[in-house]
Amino acid sequence: MTQLLNDDIIEQIREVFNGLKNPVHLMFFGSKESCPYCDDTRQLVEEVAAISDLLSVEVYDMEADSDLAVRYNVDKAPGLVIAAKEGDQITDFGVRLSGIPSGHEFTSLIQDILLVSSRDSGLNPQTRAFLKSLDKPVLLQVFVTPT
Amino acid sequence: MIQAEMVEATEFPELTMRHSVSGVPQTTINAGKAHVVGAVPEQNLLAEIQRVAAK
Numbered sequence: 001m002t003q004l005l006n007d008d009i010i011e012q013i014r015e016v017f018n019g020l021k022n023p024v025h026l027m028f029f030g031s032k033e034s035c036p037y038c039d040d041t042r043q044l045v046e047e048v049a050a051i052s053d054l055l056s057v058e059v060y061d062m063e064a065d066s067d068l069a070v071r072y073n074v075d076k077a078p079g080l081v082i083a084a085k086e087g088d089q090i091t092d093f094g095v096r097l098s099g100i101p102s103g104h105e106f107t108s109l110i111q112d113i114l115l116v117s118s119r120d121s122g123l124n125p126q127t128r129a130f131l132k133s134l135d136k137p138v139l140l141q142v143f144v145t146p147t
Numbered sequence: 148m149i150q151a152e153m154v155e156a157t158e159f160p161e162l163t164m165r166h167s168v169s170g171v172p173q174t175t176i177n178a179g180k181a182h183v184v185g186a187v188p189e190q191n192l193l194a195e196i197q198r199v200a201a202k
Binding site for chain 2: 036037073076094095096097098099100101105108112123124126127130131134135136137138139140141142143144145146
């Protein structure tokens with residue numbers, strides 16, 4: 001299989017990943033149903049995860065692992081959960097990518113990994129206080145295009 | 148309580164159409180209760196979330 005990331009890009013990411021502070025666990029959900037970008041996305045995520053020892057990746061299937069997909073609220077393939085990991089303990093911060101993170105969105109993948117690794121949302125205190133007070137789930141869907 | 152999902156619009160055209168996404172980024176809150184177009188400051192997004200949560 002041809003690598004998606006060339007050596008220059010890998011070296012750049014390795015430098016950025018020097019800023020990783022804590023382990024990050026990537027949960028990839030693919031599908032055997034029509035999913036033209038599943039294979040490329042899985043490969044991309046695996047290549048990124050291989051760059052740092054602080055990153056781990058697990059590959060799941062939306063249908064075969066439907067209980068897990070439901071638990072993590074993943075309803076699109078390719079779907080990616082970017083979670084924190086301490087030992088065997090996975091902590092979900094609600095960060096998801098749906099679709100292939102290519103083009104500009106590849107940067108979003110790398111930034112999301114750094115953010116989850118920092119364990120700090122960077123939000124201001126008022127925002128945090130309000131979000132903590134939420135008693136009903138809030139779903140933010142940010143629509144983006146790769147170019 | 149909060150989930151943030153980046154959606155690659157071209158791969159999920161039905162959902163993108165349903166929320167009338169015309170420019171990116173567009174943030175849709177709770178499957179259409181509110182829409183925020185553009186990369187807005189934290190305060191503005193918070194205000195929209197508060198408006199939706201108060202309903």
